[in-house]
Amino acid sequence: MTDTRRRVKVYTLNEDRQWDDRGTGHVSSGYVERLRGTSLLVRAESDGSLLLESKINPNTAYQKQQDTLIVWSEAENYDLALSFQEKAGCDEIWEKICQVTNQVSSQTADLV
Numbered sequence: 515m516t517d518t519r520r521r522v523k524v525y526t527l528n529e530d531r532q533w534d535d536r537g538t539g540h541v542s543s544g545y546v547e548r549l550r551g552t553s554l555l556v557r558a559e560s561d562g563s564l565l566l567e568s569k570i571n572p573n574t575a576y577q578k579q580q581d582t583l584i585v586w587s588e589a590e591n592y593d594l595a596l597s598f599q600e601k602a603g604c605d606e607i608w609e610k611i612c613q614v615t616n617q618v619s620s621q622t623a624d625l626v
Contacts, residue, residue, distance in 0.1 A: 519603035520616065524556050524565050527593035537565045541596060541603070543610045552614045554607065556596070570614040578608050 524536040539556045546553040549569040558567035568588060570576075576586045582598040584607065598604035 519598075519600045519606070521558060521559070521599040521603065523597045525595040525597065526567070527595075529591075533595065539565045539568075541607055543570070543607065550567075552610070554596070554611075560599070566596075570611055573614045574615075576608075576611050578604070584608060584611070 517520045520540045520542065521538065522541045523538050525533040526536055528534050529611070531603050537556075537558050537560075541554060541556045543552055543554055546555075546567065546569065548569070551562045551571075552571045553567055553569045555564065557563070574586050574588070576584060578584055581601040582594060584592065584598075584604060585595045587593045596604075596607070598607075
């Protein structure tokens with residue numbers, strides 16, 4: 515049985531401000547040594563290739579829209595969106611993003 519909770523479509527915003535479908539896959543989060551941080555990983559449903567590898571950055575404004583959409587900007591003019599098949603999966607990943615961003619910002623506050 516395939517876990518549909520974490521099934522997502524990955525979108526990027528093009529120059530015309532239209533969302534381009536980059537593929538469907540399954541999202542997970544985990545520590546990526548090369549990026550030195552907790553990251554969102556999306557593996558393609560079709561062949562398991564990596565559709566998205568995005569470090570969760572505490573300085574990034576992540577937005578949860580409706581019940582099944584998470585949107586953010588990685589760089590100037592590079593917007594990304596994850597559209598979840600199920601609300602439960604979106605909630606799980608949103609909670610992970612909040613844990614990382616709150617955890618890092620609270621550590622920074624302790625240093626000041």
